[in-house]
Amino acid sequence: MGTALSILDLAPIGRDGNAAQSLAETVPLAQMAEESGYRRVWYAEHHNMARIASSATSVIIAHVACHTERIRLGAGGVMLPNHSPLTIAEQFGTLECLHPGRIDLGLGRAPGADRNTMRALRRETGSADRFPDDVLELQGYLKGATRIPGVDAIPGKGTDVPIYILGSSLYGAQLAALLGLPYAFASHFAPAALEEAVALYRREFRPSIDLDAPYVIAGINAAVAETRTEAEQQLRRALRSRVASLLAQGRRLSDEEADSLLDTPAGRHVAEMLTFTAVGTPEEARQYVEAFAASADADELMVVLQSSDIETRLRSGRLLAEACRLG
Numbered sequence: 001m002g003t004a005l006s007i008l009d010l011a012p013i014g015r016d017g018n019a020a021q022s023l024a025e026t027v028p029l030a031q032m033a034e035e036s037g038y039r040r041v042w043y044a045e046h047h048n049m050a051r052i053a054s055s056a057t058s059v060i061i062a063h064v065a066c067h068t069e070r071i072r073l074g075a076g077g078v079m080l081p082n083h084s085p086l087t088i089a090e091q092f093g094t095l096e097c098l099h100p101g102r103i104d105l106g107l108g109r110a111p112g113a114d115r116n117t118m119r120a121l122r123r124e125t126g127s128a129d130r131f132p133d134d135v136l137e138l139q140g141y142l143k144g145a146t147r148i149p150g151v152d153a154i155p156g157k158g159t160d161v162p163i164y165i166l167g168s169s170l171y172g173a174q175l176a177a178l179l180g181l182p183y184a185f186a187s188h189f190a191p192a193a194l195e196e197a198v199a200l201y202r203r204e205f206r207p208s209i210d211l212d213a214p215y216v217i218a219g220i221n222a223a224v225a226e227t228r229t230e231a232e233q234q235l236r237r238a239l240r241s242r243v244a245s246l247l248a249q250g251r252r253l254s255d256e257e258a259d260s261l262l263d264t265p266a267g268r269h270v271a272e273m274l275t276f277t278a279v280g281t282p283e284e285a286r287q288y289v290e291a292f293a294a295s296a297d298a299d300e301l302m303v304v305l306q307s308s309d310i311e312t313r314l315r316s317g318r319l320l321a322e323a324c325r326l327g
Contacts, residue, residue: 003293004300005326006040007033007317008076008188008219011053011060014308015241015252019053025310026060027067032314034071037326039300040104042076048117051245051308058091065099074104076184076302077166081109081127085134086153089141093156105142106184107135108166132175139163139179162210164217169193173201180208187296188219188304191275198297218298221277223306224285224316224323231279234316238306243270277306282323289324 009029011022030041041064043057054060057075065073078088088105096103109131111118140147144158165176165183168190176183183201187194198216205214223234240258244251247261247270261267278288293301303320305313 012308022053036321040072077106085138089153089156096159106164173197177204182215184217218296286323
C-alpha cells in the first residue's frame with residue numbers, strides 16, 4: 001500500500017503486569033516494527049495512569065534506540081506545557097547526537113493528566129495558552145537560532161530534530177498549518193474532528209523551510225488475528241481494560257463487571273473512542289486501513305495495537321505489516 005504505517009506504543013501495563021515489564025516490552029515491539037517495515041515508533045507522555053508506563057518519553061526512546069538500528073523513534077508526543085522548551089531541546093538534542101537521523105519530536109498542548117496531577121507537575125494555569133510561543137522557542141533552540149539572547153541548548157543547538165504538531169481538535173491543525181509543520185491527529189482516541197481538522201490543515205498550510213507541502217499522520221487502532229473471532233476477542237479485552245482504567249480508577253474488574261460498565265452511557269463513550277479500529281483477519285484489516293487512509297486524507301497512519309499482552313501485539317503487528325506489504 002502507498003500509505004506508510006508506524007506504531008504508537010503506550011507501554012501498556014497488563015492486568016497482572018507492572019511498569020518494569022511493560023518498559024522491557026518496548027524493545028521487542030520496536031524490533032518487530034523495524035523488521036516488519038514500519039516507518040517509526042512513537043511514545044506518548046501520560047501521567048498518573050495506572051495502565052500506561054510511557055510517561056518519560058525521552059528515557060524510553062534512549063533505551064529502545066540502543067536496541068534497534070534503523071527505525072525512527074520519537075515522542076508522540078511531549079506535552080510541551082509540562083516542560084520548559086530548553087529542557088526538551090536539550091533532551092531531544094542529546095538523543096539526536098547519540099542516534100543521528102532517527103529522532104522525532106511530536107508536541108502537544110494537553111496535560112496528559114488530571115487536575116491534581118497537573119499541580120504535581122507544577123504546570124501553571126494558562127500554560128497551554130503559551131503553546132505556540134513555546135513551540136517557536138523550542139524550534140529556535142534546535143535550529144541554532146535561539147529566541148532567548150545568550151541561551152543555547154547544548155546539546156540541541158543545530159540538531160534540527162523534526163517537529164510534529166499533535167492535536168485532537170482544530171487548534172493543532174491551525175497551528176501546524178501556520179508554522180508549516182507536519183500534523184498528527186489523535187483519531188485513535190478522539191475521532192470526531194478528524195476530517196474537519198485535516199481539511200483545515202491542508203487548506204491553510206503555509207510552506208516553510210521544514211516542509212514544502214502538507215503532511216498528515218492519523219491515528220488508528222488495530223486488532224488483527226488469523227480469525228475474525230480472535231481479533232474481536234482482542235478488541236473486547238482491550239475495551240474492558242480501557243473502561244476499567246477510565247471509569248473504575250484502574251481497579252480490577254471481572255469481565256462481567258467491565259461489560260456492564262461498557263453498556264452504560266459513559267462506557268459507550270469509551271467504546272466510541274476506538275471508532276477507527278481495524279479489526280479482523282489480515283486481509284480485512286488491510287482493507288480497512290486502506291479505506292481509512294483514503295477517507296482521512298492521511299500520508300501516514302500511526303497504529304495502536306490493541307492488546308496489553310506483548311505476544312498478541314507482536315503477532316498483530318506482524319500480520320498487519322505482512323498484509324499491507326510493508327517489508
